[in-house]
Amino acid sequence: MQLSRTNTFILLTFLVAMWGVNWPLSKYALEFATPLLFAGLRITIGGLLLLIFAIPRYRNLNLKHTWHIYLISAILNIILFFGFQTFGLSMMPAGLFSTIVFMQPVLLGIGAWLWLGESMNGFKIVGLILGFIGVAVISINDGSGNISTVGVLLGLASTVTWSFGTIYMKKSSAKVDAIWLTTLQMIFGGIVLLITGSAVENWTEIVWNQPFISTLSVIAIFCTALTWLVFFLLVRSGEAGKMGSFNFLVPLIAIVVSVIFLGETITAKMVVGLILIIVGIVLVNLQMRSMKDRENRLEGSTD
Template sequence: MALSRAKAGWVLAFLVLMWGVNWPLTKYALNFTPPLIFAGMRLLIGGLVLGLYAFPRYKTLRLKQTWHIYAISAVLNIIFFYGFQTVGLTEVPAGLFSSIVFLQPVLLGIGAWLWLGESMYGMKIAGLVLGFAGVATISIGGMTGKVSPEGVMLGLFSAISWAIGTVYMKRTSMKVDGIWMTAIPILIGGVVLTLTGTVTESWADVQWVLPFILDMLFISVFVIAMGWLAFFKLVSSGEASKVGSFTFLIPLIALFCSVLFLGESVTVNLIAGLVMIIASILLVNVKVKASKVAKI
């Protein structure tokens, strides 16, 4: 069911805020835990919360007919996305890595045009490119330290998997229940990443202090469970490329939170990137008369 414009606006604002604060919160949490174990734990908790919420709708699950949809979404949107991201951040500075990952809305715009039949015209192309340029401009300050080709490739793979996964979510949204489509892939991803972390890392390295526990619970419930549910609702009820354009705001929110809570400074790059991102969102979302839409 399509969301009203007002409700979609509130859901979108919630999504951008939660996924924005996720970056500094995750950075803080990694002071107390190995990365893959943490990625697995927060996904497991988030998936269990969604599973409990979805349980009264168990008749809509229809696993015999839809299990492959959940499995494919889990691989693309959760296991590959979080796995590539977690490992890649150890190989590339965070600023550069985030700019690579947020190539996703550009790839999503192309995928939505090719596979979802969404319109593509000059202003939308310009907006998607400008948004990515804005993210890159903001992130350029983080481009210090060692940069490995492997890390860059992992960032690109993370962006590609998220873009393809989002297109797949949109294509299959009418075949599955939205809450189960969010809960099951997250649970699958949580199990896979937790087991991977258990094999490659040590649980003895986790410091079970109260700030870490509260941080992990917040991320699990608000960022993972409610955030992915909001993302699925938005993608399934509107144009995927337009929803994707607003995700350009996520690294901006992350940087503002870092300025407020981690003592990072406001830079010229941040201001310039903000202007470019706002212009990008306006260009992608502006309504164009059918007669003026370019046939590409």
């Protein structure tokens, strides 16, 4: 199914906006819940909602031969990614943490070069260098007390596991149904996070008030389940390549929302680091987009 430009723009806007507000919303929710139990709740609820869309595609499941793909994907994309993410988010400003995590396109370019046979070029190299310099600048302790070294490391760990998870999903995409892959990895990963959280955290520490329930619902429905559905709609329509050029807007949205609604502050050091990281992400995404355009032109010339 080919989407119109208007529909593509609407879906991309929704996806980036939800990714952006996810960070300050999750930061706010952590005021009422412990990290692992919160991560388990949001992922399990989102996975159960996606099950509604996956069940009609039950003939595509083929669990007997592909169970290991679902398991590995759940470990990388859910258990490790959201585990590191949620703990790190509790230690750092939401906007800043999201910027570190969204270095993923930069690291993904390196991983795709090493394991998927994609080309390496000057844009990607410069983007990677600028991104890591930006993280180093942010990590320098100037006595402000705003930056947690452990939080930065957890953000980088989130980025690495997300990158490996994405590469693994790309390499395995022809063997599994995309919606079933997302649904099962979320349900399995969410349950593991809930079990782990139950062992090391206390359910009584969750404040089940109206702000927490409302925030959890928005995150599970809009920032988790619906964003994945939109993602796969864009992939199936051939518009996934455009998402790369929009990725750098996610941390910007997260920063603006965090400053306005959470009262977070940004120091000069953070601004320098943020600019370096975002420029690095933009360089990689611009190159990815130009490569995609060349591929489309080549395909068109062979028709």
